[in-house]
Amino acid sequence: MSSPLDRAWTLTPSVAIRPETFGGLAYNFSNRKMVFLKRPKLVEVVRLLDRHPDARSALRAAGVPTCDHVAYGRAVEQLASSDMIRLRRQV
């Protein structure tokens, strides 16, 4: 279970996402960090995380090609490191 893609994630409660033409901005009101999501597809993935048992199935649901999964895995890690998303306890 080392890949972030195999884990369940949720958007941090204090985070909001604003869509932009390049993708979107994620902002955490509590720690005042801002992250630029450079692909519209990534915005979609982040919004889908909550509804899927792991990040990988969110990627599939968003139609991210398998060859891009590793890059998106790094994206998920980065988003977690600035507390934009958090690990979700699986039921």
Place this chain on the structure above:
Amino acid sequence: MSVDHTAAPALPAAPLSLVEHFERGLGAPVCLTWELTYACNLSCAHCLSSSGRRDPRELSTRQCEDLIDEFQRMQVFYVNIGGGEPTVRRDFWHLLRYAVSHQVGVKFSTNGVRLTPERARELAGDSYDGYVDVQVSLDGATEEVNDYVRGPGSYRTATTALANLRDAGFSDAKLSVVCTRHNIEQLDELKALADRFNATLRLTRLRPSGRGADVWDDLHPLPDQQRGLYDWLMRHGDEVLTGDSFFHLSAYGESLPGLNLCGAGRVVCLIDPVGDVYACPFAIHDEFLAGNVVERGFEAVWRRSPLFERLRAPQSAGACATCSFFDSCRGGCMAAKFFTGLPLDGPDPECVQGHGRQSLIEGGRDRPAPSQDHSRPAKRAEPILLTLSRRSSPRSTPAAGPQQELPTQPSAPPVSACNQNPLADHHPAYVDRLDSAWSTSERKKAAENGHP
């Protein structure tokens, strides 16, 4: 707001780089400054907004609330509130709570006059939950140096406020310093002072805007001081905030942390106390007035004003195009050039290669007349400096009001360079990863390829 940011994750290349998207403007500003009032208890010699007296047309509480509602709808995540001295507005604390309860974070700049121990405890309390950040202005590590520019008693007011914040347990206030010829020798002391208050030091560039135009010749750092500042920033880059103020210094060699991008009208703007929207906080002048929020609403001004559309169109490097350092400094600051009477498509007045100095000498100095001035008549408590260099005939009537037609087109073409980074005040750790550890070319390549 000392907003932290990181670039997006490494992903396959997109048709446009992030910077190119920024240059074309975003759906809402990333860095919005809102001057709540022109009223101020101080009369700092270099005030960007020539503040002092309240403008009778100042937005009402209701109008301010409507504007905050609009920020919420547009998802303007946070605003930098300033003035004047914003806390002297009677509804300041109400508006602060209103913003926070409408998903709009606030960083406010203050001289500290209303930051009592009670207010400090309130700000440090749970009710704001990180949504509010406080920046206290201080322009010298000693009373003598600070009060020379900011006026008698201002050092004590600011340091008392910072002590109140610290004692209340407010985490990470900002101690904000405009670098001048006099305080630039005190950078280590200023850093120590910030540390003493558990605050983060923030250094910004002196701009020749507002009353700053009158004192800029006497106060802006000398060339060897600029070099000293650059070296100091290279040593302390991860410990201080700069709002990417000093990217004109990047032409010394290695780039300073931050993105070299003109944010004016693209990702940055200023709303003044009467609701006029300007391209950037350092450009309060009719030339850079895009419209008024009372007349049209902020969203319409931001998205569709002819001035902003023009600033978002491709720009030429002008006289700087042949300079080998252009990629580092991008020609410097539009506002600094405008207010010193230099062409907007030429070098910055403080160009470290000396091109600006040459232009200042050769060009004669045809400085633009201010569009407005809210300075108070000279009073006993004013900075000594002001009495030495007061504008000879200040215009007392603000020219740009809600009734005014908009927007005025700039008579000179805007340029692509600015010293106000739209992503001001990066978290040091992120800047490290993003910028300072990388060379310019690496960063550029990464931006093109979509790397962090």
